[in-house]
Amino acid sequence: MWGKGILTGMRITMRNMLRGPITVKYPYERLEIPERARWAVVPKYDGEGKPKCTACMACVRACPDHILDLEFTTREDKSKHIERYSYEIGACMMCGLCVEACPFDAIEMSHDYELARLDPAELTYDLLADVDAVPVKRARPAATPKAELARADSSPAELSREEASDE
Numbered sequence: 001m002w003g004k005g006i007l008t009g010m011r012i013t014m015r016n017m018l019r020g021p022i023t024v025k026y027p028y029e030r031l032e033i034p035e036r037a038r039w040a041v042v043p044k045y046d047g048e049g050k051p052k053c054t055a056c057m058a059c060v061r062a063c064p065d066h067i068l069d070l071e072f073t074t075r076e077d078k079s080k081h082i083e084r085y086s087y088e089i090g091a092c093m094m095c096g097l098c099v100e101a102c103p104f105d106a107i108e109m110s111h112d113y114e115l116a117r118l119d120p121a122e123l124t125y126d127l128l129a130d131v132d133a134v135p136v137k138r139a140r141p142a143a144t145p146k147a148e149l150a151r152a153d154s155s156p157a158e159l160s161r162e163e164a165s166d167e
């Protein structure tokens with residue numbers, strides 16, 4: 001009906017004419033970010049301020065953009081030292097798959113959305129560098145995907161052998 005459509009349109013017009021402004025004067029005013037909003041990936045730390053990462057590589061394998069890179073060395077006692085855990089935020093699509101894949105709740109999607117950089121080189125940086133990884137036996141599992149936990153104890157050579165046998 002033509003009449004009903006006109007009345008509906010007028011009602012919407014009147015409602016918008018009478019409401020107050022909804023513009024946010026950013027950066028002087030900021031909206032509250034919803035709890036589940038996803039922005040840059042950041043590492044998480046335990047109560048003593050140490051990173052929770054075990055260098056299990058699950059996040060690196062899960063990232064569809066291949067923008068996470070974790071380099072670590074394994075000592076004779078099998079403890080791991082993270083040389084660098086780099087992240088190319090300029091290519092991150094904030095999908096959160098790395099966070100979901102992490103068996104140890106060691107990374108999260110932050111609420112920091114002011115990510116513009118003047119220098120493109122700053123779009124790749126280290127999330128962690130030159131820190132000891134938490135031994136898997138001491139780490140607190142998050143979702144506990146058992147296959148990943150078992151693989152986390154493996155050395156890079158063992159992982160390569162496992163991956164070769166998987167193929």
Ligand code: SF4
Pocket residue numbers: 041062063064065066067068091092093094095096097098099
């Ligand atoms: S949020 Fe997605 S694209 Fe970004 S690092 Fe994690 S898995 Fe990769």
Ligand code: SF4
Pocket residue numbers: 052053054055056057058059060070101102103104105106107
């Ligand atoms: S513990 Fe989590 S953040 Fe560290 S390498 Fe494994 S999946 Fe990635």
